[in-house]
Amino acid sequence: MRVNVNVNGEDMTAENVWPGESLLYVLRERLGLPGSKNACEQGECGSCTVYFDGVTACSCMIAAGQAEGRAVRTVEGLAEEPGKGSDRTLGTVQDAFVEAGAVQCGFCTPGLLVQTDDLLERTVGAGKGAPDDAEIREALAGNLCRCTGYEKILDAVRLAAGRRAESGAAHE
């Protein structure tokens, strides 16, 4: 089947798709977007987290056909000024992960970035203030880091939340 899907603001078409394959497979193998990672293929690890019509989901659990006509935002779409390679300007959450040393092997990072972006959108972005540690842990409970670098990841989320709150205040 053919699947038309808007990814990171761009209308894309994948041809010869087997209807039972996952959106994750479509993104990585057919649309050339390998940012979302394939680790567990059963929703346990969160490495393939994307926004699906504005709501975060594991893209390994969405059938390709279900994505027809929908809007997907992947880790590649988090950069504030998408560009190629080193010309790309990172988003607040991405910068914070780099600065806090929250990236070790990097496999879980794309999923954590998307899920963190969503958390900040729902908290700081909705005028509710920065999330506390319990909220952060709850929001990221479905993202596993097998390097077990959770302390640095929490640092990064706090850093990003603080910056996002500041920049929000500066805009007002």
Next chain:
Amino acid sequence: MEFLSPSTLEEALEAKSAHPDGVPIMGGTDVMVELNFDKRRPSTLIDLARVPELGEWGTDGDHTRLGAGVPYTKIVEHLSRSAPALAKASRTVASPQIRNRGSVGGNLGGASPAGDAHPPLLATDAVIELASVRGRRRVPAREFYLSLRTTARQDDELITAVLLPEPKGPQQFAKIGTRNAMVISVAAFSLALDAEKRTVGTGLGSVAPTPIRAEEAEEFLAAEFDWEGATLPSESLVRRFGELVASVTRPIDDQRGTAQYRTHSMAVMARRALTWSATEYRKGVTRCA
């Protein structure tokens, strides 16, 4: 494999009637695991995500009508007052990403004895709505689960909604797992008190081939509970209730836990749920007085 995308319930029912072995998919949190791991190759997938009715909820007489495809996140956000036990259970489902996609209809379709939604549906005497091209019918949750992963649903039927009675007293849910997130329950328990009818409902998960009730425990507690709310249940009453709940379990040993542990944990959860409920009940009675 054929992929069907009905956009109305009528079309969906026709698709299911034409392909009774077709597998409905909504959030995909169960179905996609089977496809990804080659455990299942259905001839037809029926995508229900474009059927608006399945994603809606609202009041239906003295019930809340919950569309079978409403994700757990929405239940937690919107139904914590109208369906407290189910909302509490929904909060314990997997992770945020899974709660954004998974739904009660999927739990009922798969009918795993470990499904988190089942104990609250049993305890609160919820009703399941099934539909086919032949029409709609309603089956009480208490008559829905027949044997391991087998339910009252016929092959040509889709699960369209769950009807949740308006709560008339405290409702609780407890679940045992190795961590808070991403846990398939080792054992789960739900308790609902109905102060108007003076009845008790229970639901037990992961301790038998199907989700089950503990009817003798329900009758015992309904008779012994201080419905006037003046006294908290005695220690011996609480212990006896726990014993009666645990006595109906028929668990197995598996990688998540032993049968013995499951039975023991059921007694502990039943005692706790009763204590929480009685405390909440007394507060309610005091407020009304």
